[in-house]
Amino acid sequence: MTVPPVGPPVDLRSDTVTRPDARMRAAMASAEVGDDVLDGDPTMRALEAKVSELLGTEDALWVPSGSMGNLIALCVHLERGDRFLAPDRAHILDLEAGTAAWLAGGMPRALPWTAGPGVPDPSDISRAVAPGGPYFALRDRLLCLENTHGAAGGTVTTASQHRRLVAAAHDSGLLVHLDGARLWNAASALGVAPAVLAEGADTVQVCLSKGLGAPVGSVLAGSAEFVRQARRVRKMLGGGVRQGGVLAAAGLVALERQDRLAVDHEHALLLAAGLADRGWKTAPPQTNIVAVPVHDPAGTVARLGQVGILTLPTDTGVRMITHCDVSRHDIIRTINAFPPPA
Template structure:
């Protein structure tokens, strides 16, 4: 039972067939027709002028930050954001921006518009950092797949504009936020300059993300992708998988339902768990390393997230699998590990 991430899924037969029969061209030289179709379709879904396929979400974020930042610039992001903690510091040492994490003053994984305005400040002397960018993340992975709702997003984007900041949205799991809210993805990108979305997480493609924005941004993004080694030749083989993956957006509701079932079952057995907003369940054990080892021995694969255990539901799991996981973990009294009780 592998719940380490929603990236562990296997390509479906339909996806493999589409990859095998994809129409392809040299995307570096004069474009790949299947890649072009995928990019145009995603640009429409996101309400953007244009889009560009990239091998990974981390590269997509880095391309956007490199396009927006200059040396001596600072950027704001919610504490625990992927661009801060899970991309090897490339925002600083490649894009050249100084990260300024904002504490979650509006709930787990969430920041307020007033916090953005305070952190942006006003221009100082020439030797001070210029804050020029706000990076948002929806859903916020490290907070447990927390969703930023439309009005919250609009307030943050408006605050950024008021402070003269550009806005990049790390939407690696934006599809999950869209399904959770029952809204089209474009409703969650209003006011942003750029957005990155992932095809290889809940949607099940074997590889690939897309970064989107204006036509001018995508022209620059293509250059930056090449600089970072991300140019592809017959990329249609991979883009074909992405096109099939887009048919899985509505299916994400099943992942959310199974995450809720898993969390409820763990809580019933006495475990301290979060109530999931989407497909990520966080459990707080007494001894994280010990619990991870015992989970592995019980045939349940999960991952660490700070001092918590992260379970991620995905398309290769069934309802029966969730029941199996709950049985293998068991209740606190007889289970893998007992949580630390508050004094």
């Protein structure tokens, strides 16, 4: 007999499921707005300027999603017949519906995780780039990094690793785009400013609707000239946002909450440790993603759902992501919902 859930569901499927709280909704309701396409929206510009400052770039552009931000960067950086490199299983390779090839016209090449989960080694870049070659060869143009690397379990690329990868890319004649959807989590885990982890990258995408809790939106940052081109590509993709200040206001509130990401990381560590105590082979997470190897991922997810614990299956187990709408009590309830492994 199925045991009914005690209390509302605990949603650990992603940190994208968060809902804006009363303060964020009030900021949205009272936001000063304009027409971002025609005259500019003052709240949107304030958000873009703030993110640009945090990342150490000249300018920035709000976009509806991180996938659109990554796609715009590739559209600006690549020409048809160009190749881009990215760590194996990067979001830009596996989880963006193939738009890198379909719309940006780039041919992807996955790099191995030589320097740790989700992290290539600089030597992988130099080996992958083919100098010269006949006219019909692919042209290596861009390196796309991801920090944190979601498919690797929210793993962090350190500042020193990032600098070496960027230097290797530039030495090989490549531009660098950083998919920093969870860069805030990486910065929190390492105790450094986000700009330190974006240093040297030509463009950076950061998400506001994951750990920071905004309802929607990412920001794409780079040089002033890049943002000028990116704004045009955003429009070509249907991304004129008009009175976007209503959404930007939520982003400004979200940026004030970077410090609380440490709580999500503590909850993830608590969850992993609790499951390990119950016999599950769960490694301590670096940030807010907990991966649990199980023999029957889909069945395990279904059984947890029956008692109000919402998770997602992976190829090898169950994935859970902590966020601002998950309490310590929810973590304890989740641990107790896992039976000892067979």
